[in-house]
Amino acid sequence: MGTLDEGCSLEEVQAFFAHDRFATEACGCEVLEAARGHARCAFTVGPQHMNAQGNVMGGAIFTLADFALAVACNVGEKPTMSVQSSIEYYNVARGARLIATAEADKSGRSLGFYTVDITDDVGTKVARMTATCFRRA
Numbered sequence: 001m002g003t004l005d006e007g008c009s010l011e012e013v014q015a016f017f018a019h020d021r022f023a024t025e026a027c028g029c030e031v032l033e034a035a036r037g038h039a040r041c042a043f044t045v046g047p048q049h050m051n052a053q054g055n056v057m058g059g060a061i062f063t064l065a066d067f068a069l070a071v072a073c074n075v076g077e078k079p080t081m082s083v084q085s086s087i088e089y090y091n092v093a094r095g096a097r098l099i100a101t102a103e104a105d106k107s108g109r110s111l112g113f114y115t116v117d118i119t120d121d122v123g124t125k126v127a128r129m130t131a132t133c134f135r136r137a
Contacts, residue, residue, distance in 0.1 A: 006076030023067040036076030037104030041068040065129040072102035085131035095120030
């Protein structure tokens with residue numbers, strides 16, 4: 001994996017993360033904002049995201065959260081990967097779009113700690129992920 005300088009443009013970040021093909025192609029995730037320790041990503045809910053009960057599948061929500069985490073922990077940092085994550089699902093999504101906002105709680109030399117909040121476009125709090133990431137030398 002290459003690196004993304006802190007001053008890179010949104011278009012450069014989007015091009016880089018287009019290679020996360022499961023998130024971008026299968027799930028439709030897109031990068032809306034990107035900076036060191038921060039990212040906002042989203043997807044428009046479609047039939048491919050639904051479970052048998054007609055709600056957005058937990059795996060689709062997790063994919064969006066994980067994608068936002070990847071953006072937030074790699075822009076302006078050494079290549080970084082998640083080593084632990086936990087997600088809590090709060091509510092069924094009601095809107096047409098899901099948005100994940102990732103923030104660094106602590107960004108160290110070798111470890112980073114992040115929180116990702118997932119909401120829908122009508123303000124429903126859908127889920128929260130917490131994660132620990134490792135930075136390669």
